[in-house]
Every structure is written in C-alpha cells, then in structure tokens.
Amino acid sequence: MTTPVYQNFINGHFLKNQSGETFAVKNPATDDVIYYVEVADAFIQNAAIQSAKQGFAAWSTMSPIERSRILLKAVALLRERNDLLAKIEVLDTGKPWQEAECVDVQTGADVIEYFAGLAPAQVGQQQMVGEDFYYTRKEPLGICAGIGAWNYPLQIACWKSGPALAAGNAFIFKPSEETPLGAIKLAEIFIEAGVPAGVFNVVQGAAEVGQWLTQSADIEKVSFTGEVGTGKKVVASAAGSLKDVTMELGGKSPLLVFDDADISQAVSAAMLGNFYTQGEICTNCTRIYVHKNVYQQFIDELKTRTEENIIAGDPLDPNVNFGALISKKHQQLVMSYIDKGISEGATLLTGGKTLSPASAPNGYFVAPTVFIDCTDDMTIVKEEIFGPVMSVLTFDDEDDVIHRANDTHLGLAAGVFTKDIKRAHRVIHQLQAGICWINSYGNSPAEMPVGGYKQSGIGRENGIETLDHYTQTKSIYVGMTNIESPF
Numbered sequence: 001m002t003t004p005v006y007q008n009f010i011n012g013h014f015l016k017n018q019s020g021e022t023f024a025v026k027n028p029a030t031d032d033v034i035y036y037v038e039v040a041d042a043f044i045q046n047a048a049i050q051s052a053k054q055g056f057a058a059w060s061t062m063s064p065i066e067r068s069r070i071l072l073k074a075v076a077l078l079r080e081r082n083d084l085l086a087k088i089e090v091l092d093t094g095k096p097w098q099e100a101e102c103v104d105v106q107t108g109a110d111v112i113e114y115f116a117g118l119a120p121a122q123v124g125q126q127q128m129v130g131e132d133f134y135y136t137r138k139e140p141l142g143i144c145a146g147i148g149a150w151n152y153p154l155q156i157a158c159w160k161s162g163p164a165l166a167a168g169n170a171f172i173f174k175p176s177e178e179t180p181l182g183a184i185k186l187a188e189i190f191i192e193a194g195v196p197a198g199v200f201n202v203v204q205g206a207a208e209v210g211q212w213l214t215q216s217a218d219i220e221k222v223s224f225t226g227e228v229g230t231g232k233k234v235v236a237s238a239a240g241s242l243k244d245v246t247m248e249l250g251g252k253s254p255l256l257v258f259d260d261a262d263i264s265q266a267v268s269a270a271m272l273g274n275f276y277t278q279g280e281i282c283t284n285c286t287r288i289y290v291h292k293n294v295y296q297q298f299i300d301e302l303k304t305r306t307e308e309n310i311i312a313g314d315p316l317d318p319n320v321n322f323g324a325l326i327s328k329k330h331q332q333l334v335m336s337y338i339d340k341g342i343s344e345g346a347t348l349l350t351g352g353k354t355l356s357p358a359s360a361p362n363g364y365f366v367a368p369t370v371f372i373d374c375t376d377d378m379t380i381v382k383e384e385i386f387g388p389v390m391s392v393l394t395f396d397d398e399d400d401v402i403h404r405a406n407d408t409h410l411g412l413a414a415g416v417f418t419k420d421i422k423r424a425h426r427v428i429h430q431l432q433a434g435i436c437w438i439n440s441y442g443n444s445p446a447e448m449p450v451g452g453y454k455q456s457g458i459g460r461e462n463g464i465e466t467l468d469h470y471t472q473t474k475s476i477y478v479g480m481t482n483i484e485s486p487f
C-alpha cells in the first residue's frame, strides 16, 4: 500500500506545491511513517493569501445569522464524524483512543457551536452627544492566522477558527508539523457545510511557514499556541506589521492541597493534571503543594493508584488510558528532565523510565513519574517538561505556599483543594494565574475564557470576550446639526 501524500488545502481544495518538498508524519505509538505532507512553498503561500482575500469578501458580507447557520452545519458534521476524526488524532498524537473519542472532537465542536450562537448577538452601541449621535459597528479584522501545537491539533484548530469565522474573518491555519491531518479534515468539513472557499485555508510546514504567517502584511492577527520561547519570537515578528496577537503558551502550574481536602479527589486531580494525554497539556499542575498533615496519606494513595490504574499500550486499544509521547526527541527531552530531577536530589516515588508496552513496543512512552522531596529551586519544579512528570512539595503555612506558588514567570493555571469555602476563594484570588480551579482540575468548557497571566500568554480563547478579539470597533459620528467652523 502506498503511503498517502496530503497537499495544502487552499481555496476549497487540495493544491499541489511547486517545490515538491514534503515532510513525513510518524505515529508516535509505532514509529512508522503514516503519511507525507507537502510543504507550503511561496506559490502556496501566495495562493493562500489571494484566496483568503476572496473568501473574506464573500464571508464578511454575509449576515451573522447566515454565518451562524453554516457553522452549525460544520458542528453537526464534526459530531457525526467523531470516531473518524478521533482516530486521526490518536494516530497523529499517540494519545489514547478513550480520551480522543470523547474529548478532542467534541470540545472542538462545542467551541464552534458556542461562537456560532454568539455571532448574531454581537451588537454595537449608540449614544446621543448633544443633538448629534454616534454609533459603533463590530467589524471583522480581515485575514487572521492560527499556528497550532501538537497536543490537541483538531481542538486547537476549532478553538481558533470558531470565533474568527463567527466574527466574519478569513483564517489561515498552520498546524504543527507533527500533527497536520486534523486541520485538513476540518477544512473539508467547513467547505461541505457551506463556508465559502478561501475562508479557511490550511498551510503546512515547520517554523519557516509559521514565520511567514507572522510576517505577512496581509494578515491582521496571529493566534498562537505553543512554547513561551516560540511565542516571544512570534510576538516580535508580528510587531513588524503591528498585528494583533493572542498567545496561548506554556505553564508550570501549582495545585495546593490543604489538610481539610478530600484527599482522594485531590489525588484524582493531580493524576488528571499530570498523566492525562500522557502529561502533554499546557495547564497541567506539575507542582503539587501538599499540606504536611496529609502528605503521607496523599503520596501513599498517589503511588498505589499510579502503579495500579495506569495502562500504557497501543493507544487505539479502548482499555489503554496512557499513550505515547509525540516524538522520540520529546521522549528524550522528558527523560533528560527526569535525570536532572534525580541528580538535583529529588526522590522517585514511582516511574522515571521509558516504557515499551507489549502492544506498542516501538512507541515513545515514558512511565508516569512522581518525584517527592522536591524543592522550589529544582529544574523539574521550575521548568515546563510537557510530559508525565509530577513534582510533589510540602507546606504548612497558607501565605508561604501562595508566595511559593506565585514565584515563577509563568501563570497559566492553578488549583486549590480545600473544604473551607472562604479559604478556597481567598487563596485562589491571590494566585497569579489565568485559569483556576477549586476542588476540580482541567475542565475547560467553551463558555469559560482561558489564557495565561505573566509569560503564559496574551489575550484569551473561549468565552464571550474572545469574539471581541476577532473584531474591531468602528465608530461613526452622525451630525444632526450644522457644522460650526472658524474657516
């Protein structure tokens, strides 16, 4: 059987590049090349812009309710094709089927549905100023771009394109080179639903293609999801044409477990926030601060459940709940952090090694890993690892633990477990993070705005305010009286 080759998706169809350059995509659970993708060369880039201009002209002049109806058709198609799309995500990312089947496609569809519903409700203002008045219109920005990470490829494409398209923009999306197929399938669905050609184009490639998007003077905004370091480059490059930016970047988020907490629930949160999607989630609570009074109980239950309940293996097996990391390179990076943890004096409670499960012997697995005896200055406690590596620390003073939790340049997420309602709110209000949970961890419904404080991001995705990030306000002053002029 020949290995498929996917072209860039431009103006409603696949378009062949001129350079002939391609890259290979591997299944992280098998190390096999599963398909090739053509790189977006100068010819494709130019075609993407020209078609987006035409797409924008058609889409932005439709009424919001017409756009809404079309987007809702796309939502229905996404849900109808849930299993097919979920399988693509499993093969591209190495994450377990049992997650992708109920999370990845559905949370993407939810966000498009949410913004499709909001679009017709967006209104301007009108105000009298003396006998004259002004009114405002919410107008789309034009052509916007999205650059995605590899951990939730389809969901990221939906979260970015949903509000952008609902507001009347055209969108050019570059998925991560590791996971390019989900975005193509989304593009096909948009066309099938009736979105005009050129409104959602997909360009493929690595950093150079991302850089082109950030530099193009024809693009008004870039919404980026990725590492802090790359985000800084994107902002610097976007400044050349004064683009609007949304930055969804990395984190090193704290979870505070007080001594009155439901410990089993707190352990569930810690495991979800470190081992779900084999640890490749930006909001993960990789710094767990446990009150000294409940520390032993917490780590005993954590060790037992980690060793007994996690099943690594072929991600397509519905019983497997722990998949392979995205690449060999990333597996090695995660292992190098584990080595640093050991050499800097942390104690391995469990894990700390690569895995080679019988059903996926060539996959890039790292065992769910818990370090105890950690201190705030250790590399594993300070830097984002983006793998299944949890650091447990202890505390006995509320103010002190808040100070320690905030002592980082990152501020994506945070969580608190306590049964004391006053303490829960008092503490969470002092934590410097954009996405916070009380007695919960990780849920991110379409309705809730998400984004980072400090170097974890700029702007927000989801929630009502995101529609504003994809529109600009036009003010129109209407003279009802004669102009008074000294000339």
Ligand code: NDP
Pocket (backbone or CB within 6 Å): 147, 148, 149, 150, 151, 152, 174, 175, 176, 177, 178, 205, 206, 207, 208, 209, 210, 211, 214, 225, 226, 227, 228, 230, 231, 233, 234, 247, 248, 249, 250, 251, 281, 282, 283, 384, 386, 412, 452, 456, 457
């Ligand atoms: P990267 O920053 O490496 O890459 C993100 C995207 O940017 C990829 O499509 C990449 O292309 C592209 N890119 C790389 N260099 C440039 C450049 N100079 N200009 C423009 N685009 C560029 O992140 P990862 O893909 O490794 O994703 C993991 C990171 O994403 C973690 O830090 C994680 O915390 C963060 N993340 C944040 C989320 C949030 O919502 N806050 C959600 C999910 C992840 P290519 O990969 O093809 O080379």
